[in-house]
Structure formats: C-alpha cells, structure tokens
Amino acid sequence: MAGNLLLTSPLEACSFIRPKELAAMQAAGMAAVRDLLFMLPRRYEDRRMFDRYDSLSSGAPVCLRGRVVDVGWKGWGGKGGKGRGRYVEAVLEDEQSLGNARFSCLWFSMPGIARMLCAGQEMIVYGRMKPYGKKLSMVHPDFELIREGEDNSIHLNRIVPVYSGRMGIPVRRLREIVWEALEQLSPEPEPEIYEFVPGVPCKTALRDLHFPGSAEARDKTRRRFALEECLAQQLNVAYRRRRAEAVPGMQTAGSSLLVRDLAASLPFELTEAQKRCVREIYRDMKAPRSMNRLLQGDVGSGKTLVALCAMLLAVEHGYSAVMMAPTQILAEQHYLKFRQMLDKLDVPVSLVTAERKEESHISFGGQGGIVVGTHALLYGKNVPERLGLVVIDEQHKFGVNQREKLIAREERPDVLVMTATPIPRTLTLTFYGDLDVSILDGMPGGRGKVVTAIRTAKDREKVVKFVRDQLEEGRQIYVVSPLIDGEESRKGKAVTKELDEWKALLPHVDVGLLHGRMPAEEKEAVMKDFRDNRTSVLVSTTVVEVGVDVPNATVMIINNAENFGLSQLHQLRGRIGRGAYKSYCILMTEAQPGDEQWEKLHIVETTSNGFDLAEQDLKLRGPGDVLGTSQSGLKGVRFEEWLLDVRLIHRGRELAEAILTEDPDLKSAKYRPLRFLLESGEMKRVAN
Ligand code: ADP
Ligand code: MG
Numbered sequence: 001m002a003g004n005l006l007l008t009s010p011l012e013a014c015s016f017i018r019p020k021e022l023a024a025m026q027a028a029g030m031a032a033v034r035d036l037l038f039m040l041p042r043r044y045e046d047r048r049m050f051d052r053y054d055s056l057s058s059g060a061p062v063c064l065r066g067r068v069v070d071v072g073w074k075g076w077g078g079k080g081g082k083g084r085g086r087y088v089e090a091v092l093e094d095e096q097s098l099g100n101a102r103f104s105c106l107w108f109s110m111p112g113i114a115r116m117l118c119a120g121q122e123m124i125v126y127g128r129m130k131p132y133g134k135k136l137s138m139v140h141p142d143f144e145l146i147r148e149g150e151d152n153s154i155h156l157n158r159i160v161p162v163y164s165g166r167m168g169i170p171v172r173r174l175r176e177i178v179w180e181a182l183e184q185l186s187p188e189p190e191p192e193i194y195e196f197v198p199g200v201p202c203k204t205a206l207r208d209l210h211f212p213g214s215a216e217a218r219d220k221t222r223r224r225f226a227l228e229e230c231l232a233q234q235l236n237v238a239y240r241r242r243r244a245e246a247v248p249g250m251q252t253a254g255s256s257l258l259v260r261d262l263a264a265s266l267p268f269e270l271t272e273a274q275k276r277c278v279r280e281i282y283r284d285m286k287a288p289r290s291m292n293r294l295l296q297g298d299v300g301s302g303k304t305l306v307a308l309c310a311m312l313l314a315v316e317h318g319y320s321a322v323m324m325a326p327t328q329i330l331a332e333q334h335y336l337k338f339r340q341m342l343d344k345l346d347v348p349v350s351l352v353t354a355e356r357k358e359e360s361h362i363s364f365g366g367q368g369g370i371v372v373g374t375h376a377l378l379y380g381k382n383v384p385e386r387l388g389l390v391v392i393d394e395q396h397k398f399g400v401n402q403r404e405k406l407i408a409r410e411e412r413p414d415v416l417v418m419t420a421t422p423i424p425r426t427l428t429l430t431f432y433g434d435l436d437v438s439i440l441d442g443m444p445g446g447r448g449k450v451v452t453a454i455r456t457a458k459d460r461e462k463v464v465k466f467v468r469d470q471l472e473e474g475r476q477i478y479v480v481s482p483l484i485d486g487e488e489s490r491k492g493k494a495v496t497k498e499l500d501e502w503k504a505l506l507p508h509v510d511v512g513l514l515h516g517r518m519p520a521e522e523k524e525a526v527m528k529d530f531r532d533n534r535t536s537v538l539v540s541t542t543v544v545e546v547g548v549d550v551p552n553a554t555v556m557i558i559n560n561a562e563n564f565g566l567s568q569l570h571q572l573r574g575r576i577g578r579g580a581y582k583s584y585c586i587l588m589t590e591a592q593p594g595d596e597q598w599e600k601l602h603i604v605e606t607t608s609n610g611f612d613l614a615e616q617d618l619k620l621r622g623p624g625d626v627l628g629t630s631q632s633g634l635k636g637v638r639f640e641e642w643l644l645d646v647r648l649i650h651r652g653r654e655l656a657e658a659i660l661t662e663d664p665d666l667k668s669a670k671y672r673p674l675r676f677l678l679e680s681g682e683m684k685r686v687a688n
Contacts, residue, residue: 249290297440299574319388
C-alpha cells in the first residue's frame with residue numbers, strides 16, 4: 001500500500017509517529033523522512049531460522065528464541081539481597097532445539113531487568129555464549145520480548161533490522177516506525193533525491209536496506225549504498241586531482257648539483273629505492289604541472305633523505321622549500337640534521353614552531369632556502385617567498401584541510417606528503433586517490449636486526465638485567481608507558497612512577513623523562529640530552545612514537561603493550577634498529593597466552609613489515625577503529641565494509657570520472673546537487 005509520503009517530507013507528516021517519539025527524533029537531529037530511512041541498521045537478525053542452542057560451536061554471536069522458565073536474583077550475598085556481585089539470571093528453554101535445551105542469560109547491575117521478565121514470557125536474545133561458572137551463558141544479551149496477543153508480523157519470520165542510535169525509543173517500536181514510513185512512501189521519483197548510481201532506484205533499495213527478503217538482497221542493497229558513498233568520496237578526490245593538474249605548476253627543478261654534492265658528503269650511499277623515488281619526484285618537479293605525490297615507506301626506510309633531496313632541487317632553482325612535521329621534537333630533529341648535512345653546501349635552514357622561531361619574518365633574500373616547522377607554519381608570515389615545494393612529514397597526523405591551507409596560494413607549490421602507514425595498501429586509493437604514489441620499499445643496508453618479544457611481570461628481573469647489559473655496551477634504552485601522572489591508573493603505570501623505578505634500579509645511570517605536557521623547551525632539552533647520549537635511558541609516553549631517530553638506542557620497552565594498536569606498536573618499535581646494532585623491542589603485558597590481547601601482541605612479535613601489520617590490524621579491528629573517526633577523510637563513512645573492497649572503489653572512481661568528464665564543475669542542473677561534495681577535503685555524507 002504505497003502512500004504519498006516523500007523522503008523530503010518533514011517527520012511531522014508521519015501521523016504514526018507519537019509526539020514523544022517525534023520530539024526524541026528531532027532532538028537527535030532528524031527532520032525529514034529521509035533522515036529516518038537513511039538510519040542504517042547496525043546489524044540484522046534472521047528470524048526465519050533461529051540458531052539452535054544445541055548446535056552452538058565457537059564464540060560467534062548467536063540469535064536464539066526461547067521461553068523463560070525461571071527468572072531471579074543469583075550470586076553471592078544473602079538471599080533476595082541486591083548487593084554487588086549479584087546478578088539477574090533468566091533460564092530460557094530453546095523450543096526449537098532437540099530435547100528442549102536450556103540456557104541462561106545473565107545481567108549484572110541491572111535490577112530493572114528482573115521486573116521486565118517473568119516465567120512463560122517468550123523472548124529473542126542475541127549475544128555470545130560464554131562459559132560462566134560451569135555452563136555456557138549469555139551475558140547482557142540484546143533482547144526483545146515477543147508480545148503475546150499483539151501483531152508480531154513485522155518482527156518475526158523475516159530478516160529484521162536492529163539499530164544502534166535508538167534515541168530512547170525501544171528497538172521494536174523503532175522498527176515499526178521505519179516499516180510504516182516505508183509503507184507510506186510514494187514510489188514516485190523525487191527531484192531533490194539524486195540517484196547517484198545506475199541500477200535499483202533509491203526508494204526500492206531503501207526497503208531492502210531495512211527489511212531485506214534474503215541475505216543476498218541485504219548484501220546487494222548495502223553494496224548499492226556503499227557504492228553511492230564511494231562515488232561521493234571519489235568525486236571529491238577526482239575533483240581535487242583535476243584541479244591540481246589544471247593549475248600551471250612551477251618548474252622547480254632542472255640541474256641537480258646540490259643533490260650530487262649532498263650525496264658525495266654522506267657516509268653512505270642512497271639505496272636503490274631512494275634513488276628511484278628521488279627520480280620520480282624530480283620528474284614531477286621539472287614538469288610544468290604541479291606535483292602531488294605521496295612518498296610511502298615503512299618506519300626507518302629513509303624518507304627524510306628523499307625529502308631533503310627534493311628540497312635541494314627546489315633551492316637550486318631559486319625556490320624555497322618548507323617541511324611540516326607533526327611535533328616540535330620532530331621538527332627540531334629535522335632542523336638539526338639538515339643544518340648539519342647542509343653545513344658545507346651553503347643552503348640556509350630555518351626553524352618555525354609555536355614556541356621558537358629564529359626570525360620574525362623568514363626571508364632568504366630572493367635566494368632559495370629551507371624552512372622546517374610544525375603547525376605554526378600555517379599561521380602568520382611564517383612561510384618564505386617563492387615557495388616552490390611543500391613537504392608534509394607523517395601526513396596521517398594532519399588533516400587534509402591543513403595540507404590544503406599550506407598549499408593554497410597564488411602559485412601552487414609542488415607537494416610531497418610522506419607517511420609510514422598506518423594506511424594499508426588497500427586503502428591507499430581511497431585516501432590518497434588524488435596523489436601519485438612513490439613507494440620506498442626496502443631498508444637501508446647495514447641495519448641491525450630487530451627482535452620483538454612478549455614479556456610479563458614475572459620476567460621483569462630478567463628484563464632489567466638485559467637492560468644493564470645493553471647499557472654496559474654503551475647502548476641507549478627507551479621505556480614507554482602509556483600514561484602521564486594523575487590519569488586513570490587502572491590502564492597502566494604512570495610514566496613518572498616508571499621513572500622513579502628505573503632511577504632506583506639504575507642508580508649510576510642518567511635517566512630522562514619525556515611527556516606531552518612538558519613545556520616545549522624542556523622537551524627539546526630532554527631529547528637533545530638523549531640524542532647526544534648524555535642520558536642513557538629515556539622514559540616516555542608515546543610522544544616518541546613518530547619519527548624520532550637515535551641510532552644508538554637499541555632497546556624499546558613498552559609497558560602495558562596490550563593497550564596500544566598494532567600500528568602504534570610498530571611505530572614505537574621503529575624507534576630502534578636504526579643503527580648497526582641488533583635491537584630489541586620488549587612488549588610488557590599483563591595478558592596471558594591464549595587471550596585476544598596476547599594474540600594481538602603475537603602478531604607484532606612475528607610481523608616486521610609495517611604494511612602487513614596494517615592489513616592485519618584492519619582485519620582484526622575493522623577500518624573504523626584502525627583509522628579512527630578523526631582520521632581525515634573517514635568522517636561520515638557509514639558503510640565501512642566498502643573501504644576494503646578495491647573493486648567497489650574502482651567502480652566508484654569510474655563513475656566519478658565519467659561525471660566530471662561530462663560536467664567538470666558540476667554546474668548543470670543534473671549534477672548541481674552533487675556540488676557540495678567538492679567543497680572540502682573531508683568525506684561528506686552522501687546527498688540523500
Ligand atoms: P623514516 O622513513 O622512518 O622517516 P628516516 O628518514 O628517519 O626514516 O631514516 C632513518 C635512518 O636511516 C636515519 O638515521 C637516516 O640517516 C638513515 N638513512 C637514510 N638513508 C640511508 C641510507 N641510504 N643508508 C644508510 N642509512 C640511511
Ligand atoms: Mg620520518
């Protein structure tokens with residue numbers, strides 16, 4: 001029974017929504033019917049065929065239907081008491097399984113549950129079966145009561161949607177509202193609802209999105225919406241790419257005498273991979289269009305040197321070059337290193353950070369020069385004239401908009417962004433689709449091996465002895481603890497406490513402390529002491545995570561390692577193994593073999609390649625968690641599953657290219673609704 005409700009109708013037009021529900025939905029930001037219908041089901045339950053309790057195997061979530069045979073308070077404490085450690089247990093009988101198997105559902109600290117359930121009540125539960133005491137139970141399952149004497153047809157004998165943002169509306173009721181809206185939706189196309197992708201029209205697809213007739217229909221429709229989202233993202237990327245290509249770039253390279261001189265002065269040779277990357281960059285910089293290149297290489301692969309070569313090319317031809325780093329420590333380190341390397345080449349280098357700036361206005365007097373800095377480069381007059389090249393180190397620490405801010409000027413400079421993951425290969429196209437990619441594979445030779453090992457509290461003494469041995473041989477040690485003083489301490493030891501312990505353990509050794517809340521000068525001084533080997537042990541938070549380069553450091557101890565992500569552990573591990581010495585990464589943990597946490601650490605223990613780790617991380621946690629919602633470009637992604645689907649991304653890209661070829665600025669009436677997608681670098685929710 002199709003009605004005349006439109007996707008653009010206000011929710012007020014839905015007579016079936018009660019005033020209280022309407023208020024709740026509006027408070028959650030919903031205004032029109034489309035806001036309701038584009039609310040994605042978090043998952044689905046197939047209620048045509050429930051799982052059978054007697055056929056349960058592993059720990060995967062299951063959906064069961066059963067009748068309550070007993071419900072009450074359990075656990076220790078006096079009978080009937082409701083103190084801590086007591087819980088509500090409902091025993092359910094699974095009528096579908098052989099022999100009427102019984103199982104329990106448990107709720108802790110939720111006294112209200114006891115009042116909702118009674119014997120004889122039929123319910124549907126969803127969750128994982130876990131051993132509790134002697135038997136398998138479901139702890140805090142999602143559940144729904146089956147209302148006897150009411151119409152359950154929307155909720156039973158079909159695949160039903162389950163939503164996460166419920167706005168205080170019971171899921172059963174929310175499902176009914178969505179159902180009713182779909183029932184009353186007019187099938188007519190609406191001019192304001194843009195059909196992004198060929199195939200099934202939006203309104204038909206929406207029905208399958210909420211109430212799919214089969215698992216295939218569900219997957220097909222989700223893929224359709226994912227493609228729409230992907231198209232939107234690729235449209236943005238393709239547009240930026242085209243725009244960058246359209247700007248006549250500067251020719252910032254030609255001869256390369258400075259690079260030759262630099263190479264001659266180094267105690268080592270550039271690796272083949274480094275030479276190849278420099279050649280690729282050189283070609284872009286020489287071309288009349290501007291460069292937009294990503295330099296991707298694992299931690300320690302030597303990206304900085306490649307960037308320095310690129311900057312020298314610009315300088316030789318009268319341009320200045322800027323390198324932006326994500327932290328003060330890193331900017332300072334690059335600055336010192338460049339000064340030292342360029343000493344004889346007579347190339348000026350300046351440092352710009354919020355706290356420290358060499359001059360108030362940077363000028364190389366018409367000649368080229370290099371500026372290294374932090375975010376401070378984005379403000380004021382911190383960028384030199386005749387800017388020919390912008391390098392962004394550890395690009396994933398910046399937003400696309402920050403990158404654009406530095407680049408957006410009358411004459412567009414060449415751009416080189418660098419990253420050591422944590423973007424897995426499969427995602428490069430999604431996130432860096434507007435960039436050409438150079439891959440710095442392979443490590444410089446002469447590097448010591450890095451061994452990784454998991455250790456627990458009982459190994460502490462051995463670890464300390466090992467540290468003493470390494471110190472005796474003249475090496476340096478990092479100790480990383482996750483927390484600064486005063487922060488929630490259940491998650492791990494504070495870094496200051498760790499400092500005191502090491503000072504006590506090693507009374508004749510100089511131990512330094514580094515954390516993010518220290519004033520910048522203090523941080524710099526601490527890093528300098530460590531770099532110059534005046535302190536032998538550096539106790540730190542994860543501020544040492546990116547880029548810090550001290551080749552003499554050979555041991556990295558990471559406390560509460562289970563609290564870190566795989567890629568972050570890899571980044572931390574990348575601080576060692578930078579010199580000729582064999583190095584050791586020790587993951588301290590309270591996890592036990594067999595735990596999920598332990599397995600995670602075991603992956604780090606056995607995988608040394610950052611890209612492989614990133615892929616594994618992705619499988620383990622899914623793209624949303626790996627990249628974090630703050631990761632620029634991922635905001636607003638709703639169909640995470642497409643992020644991994646290279647074919648879908650290619651298809652989205654094809655569609656985007658076709659649209660832009662037809663109408664490069666989306667000015668025609670047909671494409672104008674898509675224009676908003678071009679406005680910024682951030683991922684936008686699809687128009688509908
Ligand atoms: P990342 O790619 O992680 O930023 P860096 O650029 O900091 O790595 O380089 C790591 C270390 O390797 C530095 O100490 C650097 O001087 C050294 N290095 C770079 N290129 C070479 C090379 N071709 N041979 C030997 N050592 C190199
Ligand atoms: Mg680096």
